[in-house]
Amino acid sequence: MIVVMKVGSPEVEISRVSDELSGWGLSPEKIVGKHKVVFGLVGETVSLDPLQIQEVSPWIEEVLRVEKPFKRASREYRQGEASDVIVPTPNGDVHFSEHHPLVIVAGPCSVENEEMIVETARRVKAAGAQFLRGGAYKPRTSPYAFQGHGESALGLLAAAREATGLGIITEVMDTADLDKISEVADVVQIGARNMQNFSLLKKVGAQNKAVLLKRGMSSTIEEWLMAAEYILAAGNPNVILCERGIRTFDRQYARNTLDLSVLPVLRSLTHLPIMIDPSHGTGRAEYVPSMAMAAIAAGTDSLMIEVHPNPAKALSDGPQSLTPERFDRLVQEMSVIGKAVGRWPQPAMALV
Known part of the structure; x- marks a missing residue:
């Protein structure tokens, strides 16, 4: 009530x-x-x-x-007002909210070595990103695929943060790793495969870092919001929802189906900020720019885009990663849409 x-x-x-x-x-x-x-x-x-x-x-x-099963996550719970998730970074506070400018998150799927992650961080920051994404621990469908360098990669993310001042977003897969990940991460990510790992949701809900909750591969919107409810009920109000594509019947031409309809739907249901991940959502670099711009036009609060200095040699998710040069151009293309809908930072991001 x-x-x-x-x-x-x-x-x-x-x-x-x-x-x-x-x-x-x-x-x-x-x-x-x-x-x-x-x-x-x-x-x-x-x-x-x-x-x-x-x-x-x-x-x-x-x-x-409150008629919805997701009480704290419901829009009613805040009398229709949107949440403002404020994340402190070395470069200052960043606001994830429908009432603030678009937040850009960029970086590789996984951290491979120090030179690669620091250089990528510098490039995406120069283009206008406020956060660096990079996996230290990677959940993979195959047990034989590269699963990240683990704890040693956290030190490399810390080095990139020190070099650029970017905020860090990285994934936690196991409750045992949460404390050491929280020492480096400014936002803790719960990946699609762990969206309904309720023990993990309760654990991240009991700590104070903001949580990025990705939608499960075959999850309904209500299941997604109920997962967010676990985090909120444990005491952490700083939850960001991330649409990263869902599994449908057609996987021949794109990795997933990027569900941009969640933007107006979630706006009516929840006060939580929304991020769109067109890289996982499509699985193909050539589709990412169109979906990124469409997401801005539809009202996303944030974008997560994979960027790798040499996608052909990436240890994971190379086909969906943009080169730094293509990311530079994309940010300029996105600025046209962002300014039109009043969601672009002022002064507008520019290459430096």
Whole structure:
């Protein structure tokens, strides 16, 4: 349930309402909006009468039931307001939100060596990226495929961060690795294959780094949002949703089906920011630019694009990776769309 306080409610009355509802065995989660304070009530609320709660204070404007199974992730939970996930980086705070400029994340599928990751970081930063992506631990379909260099790659990501000031996004696959990954990562990624690894979701929900939650390969939107709910319910409000393509009946021409319809759908369902990954979504470098620009036009808050200095020799996902030169051009192409829809950073990103 949601308890909406009236505009101008005194802080002493807000505290009194919170204490009163806590005494009922509920956990009131205070959400401070632009104009009003809202409480999300967590606990056994099925039998509660909204009118009973209304009588607690004359400063309560209304009491609403959240009809969606994903309570904290629902748009209703924040009275229609969008979340602003703020991620501190060496270059300053970056905002993931529908009310802020587009955030660009770029880099290789996996960290291969120091020279490669540092040089790629420099190139994507020069083009306009705010975050470097790179896998230290890689989940692969085949047990014989390259699965990342593991802990040693974390040190290489740290070196790239030191050299460029970019934020770092990297994937965690095992709860045992979370602490050491969190020492390097500014955003912890949960990959598609682990979207419903509930033990892992609870663990990342109990730490304070922002979490990038990729959609499972065959997951419905509701399953995806319920996975986000696990993280939110564990106490971490900083969740970013990432569409990376889903498995459909046609895999001959593209690796996955990039579901751009999630953008308007999620906007109506959740307050969480949205990222689109056209690299995994298509699996082919020549398709990435079109899908990236389409995602901006459709309203994405962020893009994740794979960039590798020599895709033909990449240890993983080479066919879907752009060269740094093609990424440079793509950022300029994207700026045209971004400016048109009012989501491009001002002053606009430019090559340096």
